[in-house]
Amino acid sequence: MVSQRGEGETTTTPAEAADKERARAIPEAAVARLAVYLRVLSGMAESGVTAVSSEELSQAAGVNAAKLRKDLSYIGSYGTRGVGYDVEVLVSHIERILGLTRNHSVAVVGIGNLGHALANYGGFPGRGFPVTALFDVDADLVGIPVGGIPVNHIDEITAICLEREVSIGVIATPPPAAQSVCDRLVSAGVQCILNFAPVVLQVPDNVEVRKVDLAVEMQILSFHVARRADEAASVSVGNNGLGVDGMVIRP
Amino acid sequence: MVSQRGEGETTTTPAEAADKERARAIPEAAVARLAVYLRVLSGMAESGVTAVSSEELSQAAGVNAAKLRKDLSYIGSYGTRGVGYDVEVLVSHIERILGLTRNHSVAVVGIGNLGHALANYGGFPGRGFPVTALFDVDADLVGIPVGGIPVNHIDEITAICLEREVSIGVIATPPPAAQSVCDRLVSAGVQCILNFAPVVLQVPDNVEVRKVDLAVEMQILSFHVARRADEAASVSVGNNGLGVDGMVIRP
DNA sequence: TACCGCTTGTGAACGCATGCACAAAGTCGG
């Protein structure tokens, strides 16, 4: 593996510099899995487990062992052949790669049912994501503390986000408000947005959006239900097609 | 395109039979996007739009036009060259492919903050997902209606799910309870599960699980924040590396 | 009717991700 840039690596430790070089090359899919490994590993650490093999860890994380090793190889070689991985070491390296050594302050916009749930989502498991601001349009909510943090009016987004250095904005508003809220967050310098509103947000290139869409998840499941019912139907009814349409098949 | 099975296609309409054949071949990723297209199209239909081109629709859905056309081609050729797509036609075909013509009754387990939010998530946009049962371990909650549906005790899962023909189970419990709840749902014949608990669920092959993991989403965002900060650092500080570690760069 | 311009549908090329299989590298027992 050849490092293509020789600059900017003198005052940081070699390990950190190497991490940063690698971070660029980690596939999107692998990043998501690393987060899962991290959680599993944290659980193991709490249970007093100090070492783990790729086989054990992969099973606990629900993935293929080879894939796990490849994922870990993206962040460096921190295992010991013939033995496995040191849990603590792995945890700290994954945390560093995922940027969890910084503190990412989070703002939640839209304090409805979901917003409440998010605000109370106790410090986000695996810590590092303090919710530091809540916003809503409803003047009646302003000032009321939710999960220990007082709600601010939505017009204060820019000022407060800048002041509290919010790096992640969570949108939990009704769909019609989402784009406007998003625009305000962006103009407040927020570069990462987690969107729960069922809307496709338009953002500048330098802003990262991830969306969690309950309706879409349900519909994907629905698709699989349908596909299964169809398969069951073609198998169980042979060549007459009875019961194929609109009827739930329970074998 | 050659149909490989000649059986079971006589009593359903040709269009439906063709749909079912195709359903097997639709890539997972495309299914997720079809759900998005469906929402956008539904919105257009309500606004009185009757026709749409791949270019317009793709922009509204936030994807590449070519990808959109390919996705639509998986469900058949329902566009008109030189004109575009009929909104109504597209809506009904996507609904059929996604299995939204059946009614999927949903059970939510774990009526905490998130469970409340889900139970109140009014009929799930794009309808077709009636929440018909709520469960919790807490005896104090039993009988209290949430979102119009009374909460049942968790021990009743099997009986009630079978009775109400629940096809999708939503797990919104604390992590330690998730696997046990999952097992109960499975034994009640539920084949599709949407899991909000940060736990890797073990299920038999015939059960489909999708997970929504807030911590993972946040950590993926965190990764991107970190990567960006690093890039900004290497660009802005040249070859001395100052400000690279732990410091947030705001250009 | 014949032509023109527009948009779809798709074959083909590319790139990313997954899984396999094995060499490299370490530990442990004798």
Place this chain on the structure above:
DNA sequence: CCGACTTTGTGCATGCGTTCACAAGCGGTA
């Protein structure tokens, strides 16, 4: 000290998904 055993790290092949580019097809127009 050596050999056997275990487990990592990774080159390579395979498959899936995305993107490009263009022929095919349709409506409108003269």
